[in-house]
Amino acid sequence: MTRTPNILIVDDHREIRDALKRYLERNGFRASAVDSTKGMDKAMAESRFDLVVLDIMMPGEDGLSACRRLRIESDVAVLMLTALGEDTDRIVGLELGADDYLAKPFNPREVVARIKAILRRTERPPVALGGQYGGKRLSFDRWTLDVDRRVLIGSDKAQVELTTSDYQLLIAFLERPRMVLSRDRLLDLTSGRTASLFDRAIDNQVSRLRRKIERNAASPELIATVRGGGYCFMADVTESA
Structure with missing residues (x-):
């Protein structure tokens, strides 16, 4: 992408979201972090994001419900984070429209790799011959x-x-x-x-x-x-x- 991708992290665990935000920024991304889907809605109303890193297990509205809404309201890419070991939960997230999933605990280098792969699939191309x-x-x-x-x-x-x-x-x-x-x-x-x-x-x-x-x-x-x-x-x- 020609501009710096803007990533939104939605996770109620402060240590995880803050550490991931710092890591993404060190690796060339712009990043914001919020602790709930209410914060996600507010952030998305104020800024344009290329991808949302969305935790499944959160108080209030969970990540699966938020992912369902995002797919109706937006074309933003979604990377789901889950601490659950059941494959069913991962499948549900993907069927709701998530672009990929990653289980906790995760290596931040893998998060960056997954984000880059998703953005390559969803970025808008330059004008080019067909x-x-x-x-x-x-x-x-x-x-x-x-x-x-x-x-x-x-x-x-x-x-x-x-x-x-x-x-x-x-x-x-x-x-x-x-x-x-x-x-x-x-x-x-x-x-x-x-x-x-x-x-x-x-x-x-x-x-x-x-x-x-x-x-x-x-x-x-x-x-x-x-x-x-x-x-x-x-x-x-x-x-x-």
């Missing part, structure tokens, strides 16, 4: 993708910028309309890696893309979920100069 579609526009439903600018233009002329992961996922769908693509296949197409046991990266990316292109993300018409199969892009795609 590979085989350089200079082209791809149209579907009520949208036109300006490939060079990586911007979606609606039929009402409204423009929607795409993050790197949005763009890669959309291109994967537009190149293969009406084909059922498994999660493993989509992960390979978009990031060149295979899925791990608890990997929900593609599901989270699909949810984010749906919020940008569907009329109703809760009842998607363009990106259909195929039970036991993955996802299928249901619209016809046309190419123009």
Whole structure:
């Protein structure tokens, strides 16, 4: 990223959040720390953050509930922290939209590595040529993708910028309309890696893309979920100069 990423730490343990804040700042990040989701809401109303490090177990509203709200209200990336050993809690966090999770106690170097990996997936790309579609526009439903600018233009002329992961996922769908693509296949197409046991990266990316292109993300018409199969892009795609 060309600017310094801004990280918000939400954890009710003062020693953990203060130590992590100092470590992130020493490693080139801007960082703020709060002790509750109320503090998180206030901080996010006042500043723009690239990623939230969110503890699950907190008094008042817990991290899972906060993550659910964030996915409805924001595109901010989320790294969940949990002291729980049960895999179920980690899976729930990922299914609610967290980008990754890390169990306590953790090595701060691993936190930095996870944050950098998440930001690489979600950062907004610079203007660049679009590979085989350089200079082209791809149209579907009520949208036109300006490939060079990586911007979606609606039929009402409204423009929607795409993050790197949005763009890669959309291109994967537009190149293969009406084909059922498994999660493993989509992960390979978009990031060149295979899925791990608890990997929900593609599901989270699909949810984010749906919020940008569907009329109703809760009842998607363009990106259909195929039970036991993955996802299928249901619209016809046309190419123009």
